[in-house]
Amino acid sequence: MAGLTARRARRQRAFRWTVLLVLGVFFLLPLVAMLEFTTRDGGGTWRLLVDWPRLSATYPDLSAGIVASLGQAALTALLMLVLLVPTAIWVRLRLPWLRRFVEFICLLPLTIPAIVLVVGLAPVYAWVTYFLGGSSLTLTFAYTILVLPYAYRAIDAGLSAIDVRTLAEAARSLGAGWATVMWRVVLPNIRSAVLSAAFLTVALVLGEFTIASLLNRTNVQVAINFLGKSSATMSVAVSLAALFLAFVLLLLLSLIGGGRRGGSEAAPLSTAKESP
Amino acid sequence: MNESGVAVRLKELHKAFGSLHALDGLDLAIEPGELVALLGPSGCGKTTALRVLAGLEDADAGQVLVGGRDVTSLPANRRDMGMVFQAYSLFPHLTALDNVEFGLKLRGRRRMPGRAAEMLELVGLGAFADRYPHQLSGGQQQRVALARALAIRPQVLLLDEPLSALDAKVRVQLRDEIKRIQTEVGTTTLFVTHDQEEALAMADRVGVMRAGRLEQLASPADVYQKPATAFVADFVGLSNRLPGRVDGDGVVVLGTRLPLVSPAGRGPDVAALVRPESVEVLPDADGPHRVLTVSFLGPTSRVTVSVADRLVVAQVASGRLAELAAGTPVRIELRPVPVVLDTD
Numbered sequence: 001m002a003g004l005t006a007r008r009a010r011r012q013r014a015f016r017w018t019v020l021l022v023l024g025v026f027f028l029l030p031l032v033a034m035l036e037f038t039t040r041d042g043g044g045t046w047r048l049l050v051d052w053p054r055l056s057a058t059y060p061d062l063s064a065g066i067v068a069s070l071g072q073a074a075l076t077a078l079l080m081l082v083l084l085v086p087t088a089i090w091v092r093l094r095l096p097w098l099r100r101f102v103e104f105i106c107l108l109p110l111t112i113p114a115i116v117l118v119v120g121l122a123p124v125y126a127w128v129t130y131f132l133g134g135s136s137l138t139l140t141f142a143y144t145i146l147v148l149p150y151a152y153r154a155i156d157a158g159l160s161a162i163d164v165r166t167l168a169e170a171a172r173s174l175g176a177g178w179a180t181v182m183w184r185v186v187l188p189n190i191r192s193a194v195l196s197a198a199f200l201t202v203a204l205v206l207g208e209f210t211i212a213s214l215l216n217r218t219n220v221q222v223a224i225n226f227l228g229k230s231s232a233t234m235s236v237a238v239s240l241a242a243l244f245l246a247f248v249l250l251l252l253l254s255l256i257g258g259g260r261r262g263g264s265e266a267a268p269l270s271t272a273k274e275s276p
Numbered sequence: 277m278n279e280s281g282v283a284v285r286l287k288e289l290h291k292a293f294g295s296l297h298a299l300d301g302l303d304l305a306i307e308p309g310e311l312v313a314l315l316g317p318s319g320c321g322k323t324t325a326l327r328v329l330a331g332l333e334d335a336d337a338g339q340v341l342v343g344g345r346d347v348t349s350l351p352a353n354r355r356d357m358g359m360v361f362q363a364y365s366l367f368p369h370l371t372a373l374d375n376v377e378f379g380l381k382l383r384g385r386r387r388m389p390g391r392a393a394e395m396l397e398l399v400g401l402g403a404f405a406d407r408y409p410h411q412l413s414g415g416q417q418q419r420v421a422l423a424r425a426l427a428i429r430p431q432v433l434l435l436d437e438p439l440s441a442l443d444a445k446v447r448v449q450l451r452d453e454i455k456r457i458q459t460e461v462g463t464t465t466l467f468v469t470h471d472q473e474e475a476l477a478m479a480d481r482v483g484v485m486r487a488g489r490l491e492q493l494a495s496p497a498d499v500y501q502k503p504a505t506a507f508v509a510d511f512v513g514l515s516n517r518l519p520g521r522v523d524g525d526g527v528v529v530l531g532t533r534l535p536l537v538s539p540a541g542r543g544p545d546v547a548a549l550v551r552p553e554s555v556e557v558l559p560d561a562d563g564p565h566r567v568l569t570v571s572f573l574g575p576t577s578r579v580t581v582s583v584a585d586r587l588v589v590a591q592v593a594s595g596r597l598a599e600l601a602a603g604t605p606v607r608i609e610l611r612p613v614p615v616v617l618d619t620d
């Protein structure tokens with residue numbers, strides 16, 4: 001009996017490692033190739049990439065794209081949080097019958113191809129350009145729509161994990177107004193969900209190309225694409241760096257999620273954590 | 277510590293969810309400092325009544341008066357009521373102490389040093405101040421919730437089945453503790469439960485609800501011994517429905533004349549509700565009835581006897597079970613305590 005389970009465990013472990021290996025080769029091989037390609041010149045490309053003044057002098061379009069992307073990522077994360085967090089909480093607390101509808105609206109961008117989105121956005125952006133100018137930062141509006149499905153999922157999952165209604169009612173009966181309920185009761189308890197939403201947003205925005213390119217705005221991906229025609233080495237190096245940044249963000253994200261779980265596991269009594 | 281409580285009055289409350297009338301003209305008056313238990317079957321509107329009183333739900337019609345002041349249109353956060361919920365409701369990101377302090381800080385009272393710690397001490401959890409909710413057992417969490425509700429010195433304390441998620445032993449222990457603390461603090465309290473034993477044990481007065489209305493509001497003894505309606509008699513405690521015949525101001529059941537709690541409305545053939553503890557079962561070789569089943573319940577036990585074509589439940593001291601095995605021929609006598617007639 002014990003031998004049987006041991007053998008099965010061993011077989012499962014072997015299977016797991018095989019899968020991991022195949023996937024690892026599949027994903028890592030291109031990255032290794034990229035790294036190899038960008039280091040053929042003895043590291044000159046990477047030295048240039050980390051030397052900001054020299055980089056912006058050599059490739060002004062690229063540095064502009066990087067700045068634009070960072071700005072877009074920060075603004076999109078901010079706008080997404082400002083719009084989505086209060087809405088999601090409010091819908092849970094006061095307008096539960098609207099939940100289906102809000103969920104539908106938030107998931108809609110997932111079903112619309114970027115190219116179709118652009119066709120619809122083009123006339124809107126004519127107005128945006130008219131009022132706010134042609135800055136690449138205006139892409140924030142389009143990106144906020146684009147990240148809605150992912151961010152909404154993350155925040156909604158966070159809200160599902162706590163008994164928002166009861167917590168809010170307890171706080172209200174203790175004298176808290178709605179603002180206090182949101183800031184001091186609900187938000188601290190969905191902090192990791194909010195961080196997830198923000199990280200996902202940043203990762204998505206850093207990788208966006210289609211909309212920026214078709215709306216004639218710039219960001220890091222557009223710049224990479226443009227650069228690919230003149231300096232292949234540098235464009236590949238920047239891609240790799242962007243990928244690495246996104247990877248680090250996602251790793252941080254999983255650490256935050258895992259850290260919380262680890263914390264409650266370490267507790268001596270973890271019974272009755274969930275409400276009935 | 278002892279603060280004089282305030283009177284609470286619910287006046288003609290109506291609340292409908294769609295076509296369902298959760299509250300249907302509920303009237304309830306609670307004396308200052310009193311602990312009233314609302315008792316009733318599931319879905320009769322107990323929680324709704326409590327939530328309307330707390331301001332968490334708006335009534336369609338009617339008034340809520342606290343200390344003579346009309347608070348009907350006041351939002352929950354300005355009603356000054358402490359509430360303990362059935363679901364665990366501690367803020368997960370705060371320690372026990374911070375949970376208790378939450379309401380104090382909000383009130384802007386210059387952080388009364390020691391008040392929160394003192395409240396934790398009162399519920400016997402002084403040593404657990406730094407624990408987070410997930411590090412506390414269910415019973416401990418509900419105690420912290422009680423301390424949190426009491427810390428703000430509320431005018432009214434509201435408890436919605438705070439013990440129902442706990443196991444039997446902790447439940448009884450915590451129930452006695454809540455009663456002790458409530459007596460000590462003197463806050464007017466409304467306690468919702470569907471456990472009649474809990475209601476009878478804790479309350480100064482018990483309100484029995486049915487379909488959004490109050491059927492009776494009286495002391496535990498009166499609710500039990502002099503139920504106002506057949507519903508109350510049936511819901512509070514176990515009752516035998518036995519055929520009887522009205523005879524003046526009494527009723528004759530199984531050959532015994534019993535007094536009535538309230539005069540008979542109609543007659544002469546009626547159904548009387550007789551408590552199991554009013555039924556005496558005596559072994560009798562020539563007895564007309566037989567013991568059907570026996571269930572051991574601890575100090576007392578329950579014996580079912582078949583009488584004609586119906587079952588009569590009797591409560592007997594467990595010491596007598598030896599002489600009342602199933603199949604024993606017996607005769608039945610009724611103690612002459614007042615009974616209620618079932619008019620439904």
Ligand SMILES: Nc1ncnc2c1ncn2[C@@H]1O[C@H](COP(=O)(O)OP(=O)(O)OP(=O)(O)O)[C@@H](O)[C@H]1O
Nearest residue numbers: 293296298316317318319320321322323324325470
């Ligand atoms: N938010 C709501 N929406 C619709 N119906 C509701 C709502 N809240 C309560 N009800 C209905 O109102 C009636 C009374 O509910 P309430 O929660 O007051 O019952 P209760 O006496 O507390 O029952 P229990 O002992 O099961 O807790 C029930 O039939 C319930 O289904």
Ligand SMILES: [Mg+2]
Nearest residue numbers: 322323324437
């Ligand atoms: Mg209820």
